[in-house]
Amino acid sequence: MAEETITFTLPDLGEGLVEATVLEWEVEAGDDIARNDPLVEVETTKSAVIIPSPHDGRVVELHAGPDEVVRVGAPLVTFAVAAAEGPRAGIVGTVPEEESRPRRRVRLTPPSE
Amino acid sequence: MPANLTDGVVMRYADLRPGSPADAVPVLLLHGFGTNFEMNWKTAGWPQELESRGLRAIGPDLRGHGGSDKPTHGDAYLPERFSQDLVGLLDELGADRVDVVGYSMGSRLGWDLALRAPERVRRLVLGGFGPTDAFAGTDLNSLGEGGTPFDEVFRTVSALPGNDAAALAACARGQAARPFRPDPAPEGIPFLLVAGARDTLAVGAEQLARDRGGSHVEVPGRDHVNAVSSRTFRQAVVDFLVRR
Numbered sequence: 001m002a003e004e005t006i007t008f009t010l011p012d013l014g015e016g017l018v019e020a021t022v023l024e025w026e027v028e029a030g031d032d033i034a035r036n037d038p039l040v041e042v043e044t045t046k047s048a049v050i051i052p053s054p055h056d057g058r059v060v061e062l063h064a065g066p067d068e069v070v071r072v073g074a075p076l077v078t079f080a081v082a083a084a085e086g087p088r089a090g091i092v093g094t095v096p097e098e099e100s101r102p103r104r105r106v107r108l109t110p111p112s113e
Numbered sequence: 114m115p116a117n118l119t120d121g122v123v124m125r126y127a128d129l130r131p132g133s134p135a136d137a138v139p140v141l142l143l144h145g146f147g148t149n150f151e152m153n154w155k156t157a158g159w160p161q162e163l164e165s166r167g168l169r170a171i172g173p174d175l176r177g178h179g180g181s182d183k184p185t186h187g188d189a190y191l192p193e194r195f196s197q198d199l200v201g202l203l204d205e206l207g208a209d210r211v212d213v214v215g216y217s218m219g220s221r222l223g224w225d226l227a228l229r230a231p232e233r234v235r236r237l238v239l240g241g242f243g244p245t246d247a248f249a250g251t252d253l254n255s256l257g258e259g260g261t262p263f264d265e266v267f268r269t270v271s272a273l274p275g276n277d278a279a280a281l282a283a284c285a286r287g288q289a290a291r292p293f294r295p296d297p298a299p300e301g302i303p304f305l306l307v308a309g310a311r312d313t314l315a316v317g318a319e320q321l322a323r324d325r326g327g328s329h330v331e332v333p334g335r336d337h338v339n340a341v342s343s344r345t346f347r348q349a350v351v352d353f354l355v356r357r
Contacts, residue, residue: 015274024344038158041342046273048339050158 002083007063008054010042010070017044019071022064026050031059039077042070057081122189124198125180126150126173128206129160135167138235140354141199141211142172143219145241146288147270147281149179153216157342166351171211173202175222176284183280190287192225200230209233212354216240216341217314218288225291227299237304238350239327241337243317248289256282262313298325305353307346309335328353 010020020042027033027040039053057079064070127150140163144153150172154160163170174181176198177190188194199222203211212235215223220242227234250261257267257278267285271278298304304327308315314337322329330349332340340346 023339023342026344036161038161038344041158041344043339047152047156048342049156050161050342052158052161 003080004083005060005078005080006055006057007075007078009073010076011051012072013042013044013049015046017046017072019069020044021069022066023048024066025062027053027059027062029059029061033057033059033079051076053079055079055081122176122182122184122198124173124176124182124202126171126202127155127160129164129170129172131164131167131169133167134169135355137166137168137355139169139171139206139208139211141203141208141213141223142170143199143213143215143223144172144175144178145217145219146284147178147266147273147276149174149275151179152273153219153341158347162347162351166355168351168354171202171206171208173199175219177277177280178284179275183277185277185279185283187283187286187290190284192222192288192291193229194287195222196226196229199226200233203233210235212236212238214238214240214350214354215242217242217337221288221293224293224299227302227304228297231299231302234299234302236354237299237302238353239304239306239318240346240350241308241312241315241340242306243308243312243315244293244295244321245314245316246292247314248285251289253282253286253289256285295321295325298327303353304328305330305350307340307349308332309337309340309343309346311336312340313337 023041023043025040026038033053035056036052038050040051060080061078063075070076142154144150154172160170177183210233213223220239223237227237248263251263252259257264270276271281306318306322306327307330308318309332319329332343332345335343
């Protein structure tokens with residue numbers, strides 16, 4: 001199957017943060033990865049987070065090593081993915097969509113005994 | 114247990130059921146002081162980790178935190194109040210027995226839950242936690258104004274979006290009113306202490322594990338903030354939970 005490469009850049013992590021430090025990669029170049037699998041652990045001034053993979057594919061290149069600072073928008077990792085049918089609008093990485101999850105509220109009542 | 118819970122506190126929580134569930138008990142994730150389920154666990158990769166092992170995750174925002182109600186009197190935040198909330202939540206979800214994974218204050222509360230409702234807890238993980246007094250030297254009536262480590266924590270978390278400084282101050286006072294005691298330990302409940310090697314709030318964790326018959330894992334190079342998302346931490350916890 002035809003492949004194309006996609007470079008994923010460090011997404012906007014919110015709260016005005018402009019950069020993050022790579023703590024640990026969860027993958028190496030050459031690894032296959034599924035969308036939403038853990039990709040890389042980065043630390044900002046606020047917290048440490050796991051960035052999940054935005055794509056199904058194969059990891060081609062990691063653009064920053066542990067303890068390196070990456071600016072938001074700078075290349076983080078390049079994937080090889082199955083080429084989409086027909087023309088594509090672009091090949092830049094995108095921020096993964098927020099997955100939906102059940103969030104409920106429950107009113108807890110005092111125990112009766 | 115005194116049944117004097119008079120405030121009907123509304124709790125927000127996530128109940129994440131895996132697509133292909135394993136034959137295993139659910140995991141109750143208890144976040145730390147001044148954070149919430151999303152910050153402490155979700156962005157740190159825990160739902161994916163547990164999902165990949167077929168484990169159901171139950172993640173409340175503890176009272177005073179996140180999307181849950183935030184009373185402002187200290188009595189509302191005694192550890193036993195949290196335990197009542199958690200037992201109520203497990204009842205609501207029909208979860209007879211869970212594995213509890215806490216971080217920082219969540220570990221302190223997990224210990225309390227295991228003592229008060231041992232029939233509801235199979236295994237217990239205390240992350241980012243040690244038997245030290247987190248409030249040592251701190252003036253509980255002017256939190257955030259002094260120079261102690263807890264003052265610093267308080268300043269940081271009370272500035273986070275969505276947090277209520279008055280509720281967090283009340284929470285700190287409620288927690289401080291019941292200092293952690295390593296004795297008695299929850300009977301018959303295996304427990305694991307896991308923390309970053311540079312986590313100053315987890316000083317004494319190894320000794321506590323040794324004294325009370327628990328396990329201990331140290332995450333090299335990590336501190337209180339960045340241990341919880343590390344692969345070493347996640348694997349140590351999941352291995353402890355899934356072992357036969």
